[in-house]
Amino acid sequence: MAEIIVPELAESITEGTIAQWLKQPGDTVEKGEFIVELETDKVNVEVISEEAGVVSELLAAEGDTVLVGQVIAVVGAGSGSTTSAPAAQPEAKEEVKAPEAPKAAPVAEETSNEQDRTIASPAARKLAREKGINLSEISPVDPMGRVRVQDVSAHGSAPTPVKAASAPTASAPKEDDGRTTREKMSRRRQTIASRLLEVRQNTAMLTTFNEIDMTNVMALRSRKKDQFFEQNDVRLGFMSFFTKAVVAALKKYPYVNSQIDGTDIVKNNFYDIGIAVSTEGGLVVPIVREADRKNFAEIEANIGELAKKARDNKLALSDMSGGSFTITNGGVFGSLLSTPILNGTQVGILGMHTIQKRPIAVGNEIEIRPMMYVALSYDHRVIDGKDSVGFLKTVKELLENPEDLLLNS
Known part of the structure; x- marks a missing residue:
């Protein structure tokens, strides 16, 4: 027995x-x-x-x-x-x-x-x-x-x-009488709820916004996607561009890549980027380890592997622990604008949104461009407006000039 x-x-x-x-x-x-x-x-x-x-x-x-x-x-x-x-x-x-x-x-x-x-x-x-x-x-x-x-x-x-x-x-x-259906929260949903509430109550969270003209990065992706797939056996998406831009911005603004420990600020000298993934059981955030040392193909492959494990409910605890910054993409569901909530003890999270064509002033002309709103939620106890705006501006500039992003990586 x-x-x-x-x-x-x-x-x-x-x-x-x-x-x-x-x-x-x-x-x-x-x-x-x-x-x-x-x-x-x-x-x-x-x-x-x-x-x-x-x-x-x-x-x-x-x-x-x-x-x-x-x-x-x-x-x-x-x-x-x-x-x-x-x-x-x-x-x-x-x-x-x-x-x-x-x-x-x-x-x-x-x-x-x-x-x-x-x-x-x-x-x-x-x-x-x-x-x-x-x-x-x-x-x-x-x-x-x-x-x-x-x-x-x-x-x-x-x-x-x-x-x-x-x-x-x-x-x-x-x-x-059929008018309501009662369903008990899963353990994971209860945990998500309590942690989100804890973040809102225990941090001085603010959100700043900007918008990115996605014309150049979309054109580059369109030109290179077939060659990229043939060479790497993985598709070139937008997440690798955003991950690389975030890493470059974190290096420039290190306080965004930190956390609070009592009365100390702990600045992380590593770049483990959490990528939020929606599953039937709720939102999970697996980690792309050492994103600064990975090329575009390695990041795309890593994200694809983690997303599949999340959907198949095969993520291990080690896949989700120790991240230093998080990226969440509400755009896959059609979200135009949102204020993402900080993840755990991290002090920053970047929210991506849907790409929408809008009339934009380019010089003295009005052009229709594919635009994306981005949002940085941050803990104001650690990050001031100068760093938060500068961080987001850096991400914007790199994505609007993706050749610079390739050189930085």
């Missing part, structure tokens, strides 16, 4: 949430095979079984919070044809002396086992418990058989009039 224990996750993480059981009681598991997916504040972690055998018991349900070192499942010997659970049922019958109790106990146990075997989201399990619904009786819409909140709500809609009459609650009518 082997116990499945919540492993050490990271120095600052002491607990997680059962996101999904990949094995159910009675399933065969091989040594080294994934058995459960844990959701933490930053990433999801898949836990393996250290022994081969049969899953005999799950000690936590999907949606439960579990601590590092806690036993969450048991793997016993066998081939998967039998488990320890059925053997316990006859013993319960022999021990109970009351004439009606033997009938009730197996029913409750079978119901519990059926619910454990049902694949359901944590929110669906929670709602089913609140409504007293057996998950195994629900017919899910999902072709893979996964029960979701909508399935529980739909299943519970018919009997609610009887329940409401006998045990009304304050919140039940609001949720049962």
